[in-house]
Amino acid sequence: MGSKSRDHAHGPGRVVVGVSGSLGSVTALCRAAAEARRRGAELWPVLAWEPPGGELAARRSAASTLLVDEWERLARHRLCAVLSDVLGDAGTGAPLHALVVRGAPGRALVELADRDEDVLVVGTGRRGWRRAFSGRVAAYCLHHARCPVLAVPPSPLESTLASAHRRNSWHLPLSAKQLS
Template sequence: MSGDDTSAVARVVVGVSGSLSSVTALWWATTLARRLGAELWPVLAWEPPGGDAAARRSPAGEWQRPAKQRLAAVLDEVFGAEPAGVPMHPVVVRDSPGRALVRVADRENDVLVVGAGRRGLRRAFSGRVSRHCLAHAICPVLAVPPSPLQSQLLTVHRRNTWHLRIDTRDL
């Protein structure tokens, strides 16, 4: 990405699901888009529960409408009444998250931002989206690590699950 106009970053695409790591990625993506003068493209991927067979039995918009509402709710919670400070183009895509993000970030001068979450005992299954994006995207990918708050919340959750005493002095 050199300084000439033909290779300048035009879009910062970010995966948004409402999870804490996706909100952290959204914050970083917004900051990056602001610095680069790029458009922000928050993407929420959805798949119908029950797969394609369930989707064929339901009206076309039955699953997409809640996905749009979820994306709007996350953006409203993150930005509130304040605009993001960058041109924003929210997108809802019917596909798995990794494939949806790679499909939207389909230009070499895009930057794709994803949360690279760590999930304790489920660590073996976490990070599939970020790994898929790193392996298949044609643009640069920024994998944002979890915030320190997320690590603290996971510790509290784990202790609560095992009914262990929680020391709140460190929180």
């Protein structure tokens, strides 16, 4: 995926988006789909995964090598479920090329979005604009990408859901007005 792909003229480009299933990545996926439609580009949702304990731990354990296929299957299942939940039957309105990649998410996204006409879309996590780039993946992409990076802030719904979760875990009453 290195410089070889940068040597050829490409069509309208790709919108590459990191998808993990988190609310932030779902927000980024929605924004990426809209961006792909707007640009007439292909949408490339990518779920990057690493073996539990990291690559070094996976190499050390003979048992974990037997589990690699299962971990990859679970990653594919998660990506398919997120795409189905978010995009539904309507799809994106843009050509879709979903990928599951083994590796660190930031590095995998940057290596994939290697063309000048690409746009890389990442969610910024739970902390909002005050610390928008505090997430490791977003920070890595912003520092290493060779294409434009669109850092999508969390959905306003995320703070409402977090507040409801806190109230629920503390067994405090919650009214429907607090959710609107």
